[in-house]
Amino acid sequence: MALRRFDLDAGGDSFAFKPETEEKIAFWRGKYPADKQRSAVIPLLWLAQKDNNGWLSEPAMREVADRLEMPYIRVYEVATFYTMFRLQPVGKFHVQLCGTTPCQLRGAEGLKEVCTREIGKPMHVTDDQRLSWEEVECLGACVNAPMVQINDDYFEDLTPEILSGILSCLRNGAAARPGPQVARVNSAPEGGTPVLTDASLYDGSKSRLRELPNLPGAPASAPAPAPAPAAKIEPEVPKAPAADDLKRINGVGPKFEAMLLEMGVRTFAQIAAWSPETVDTVEARFGFKDRIDREKWVAQARMLADGRFDEHDLIFGRGKD
Ligand code: FES
Structure with a gap:
C-alpha cells in the first residue's frame, strides 16, 4: 500500500461544512447510538470531502474529529487508510x-x-x-x-x-x-441476450401437464408403458425414540424445547449424557452462558430419564408445560 500523506499547505487553516450538509450529517449520526457516534466517521469524512472540492484537507479532518469527539489521530488513520479519501487537491x-x-x-x-x-x-x-x-x-x-x-x-x-x-x-x-459505452444494459451481454430467448421457456407452456399414454381410454396407438422396475427393497430405517416432554426440565420452556428438538435433542437420556463441551455448544447456540449448569439441566434430565419424576419435582420443581 502506498504511503499517503496529506497536503498541509493546500488545505488552509479552516474548514466548515456547507449549511445544506448539516441535514445529511444528522442523518448519518442518527444511525448510531449516542455512545457509538464515532462509527459515523467514514460518512462524515465523505461529506467533508464533497464539501471541500473533492479532497480532505487537514482542517476538514479536524472538524470531523471535533464533531465526533475523536482524537485527531484516529480520524487521520481512517482518512489515510481508505483510498476513497483524497489527501491533496483534485480537479473538478x-x-x-x-x-x-x-x-x-x-x-x-x-x-x-x-x-x-x-x-x-x-x-x-x-x-x-x-x-x-x-x-x-x-x-x-x-x-x-x-x-x-x-x-x-x-x-x-x-x-x-x-x-x-x-x-x-x-x-x-x-x-x-x-x-x-457499448450497446449493453448494465452488465448484460453486448447486443442483447444471446441465449434463453425462447418466450415459451417463461410462459408456462412447457410445464403444462401432458396426457399420459397408459391411462384408461388412451389411444390404441399409444406406446406400451415401460415395464415397472423391479421392486426395490429399502433397508429398514430405525425409528427415532419417542420424544420426551423436555419442558419437564425446570428451565426449559416451549421456546428452548423447540430449539432442542431442532438440534435433534428429543429425550431426557440425550441431555443426561451431555459433556461440559456439549453444554458449552448448546449455550452458544442459545445465546446464554452458565445457565444450564446453574439450573442443573443435566442432573434433572438424569433423574427424569430414570423415571424418578416425583423425586425430580420435589428437588427441582416441576418444569412449566
Ligand atoms: S478490475 Fe477493474 S473494475 Fe474490477
Missing part, C-alpha cells in the same frame, strides 16, 4: 482509473496513456482546474472492464478513443454519458 472532475487485472487485461494501459497525455502525472491538476486522475484498485465493475470512475459516475467498456472523448467533454463543459 477526478478520474479514478482501475488498473487491477481484469481492467488491465482489457486495455487499462491504453487508458492510462490517455490520462497521462491529456491530464499529466497522477494527481496533477490541469491548469483550468477541471481534470485530475489517479490509478486505483478494482472498483467492482470488472464485467464491464476497462473502466474509470469520474466523481460519482462509472464509465465502462472504454477504449482510449472513447475516454479521450469523455475527457474532452468534461474539459469543455459538455455532458458525458456515464455507464457502459
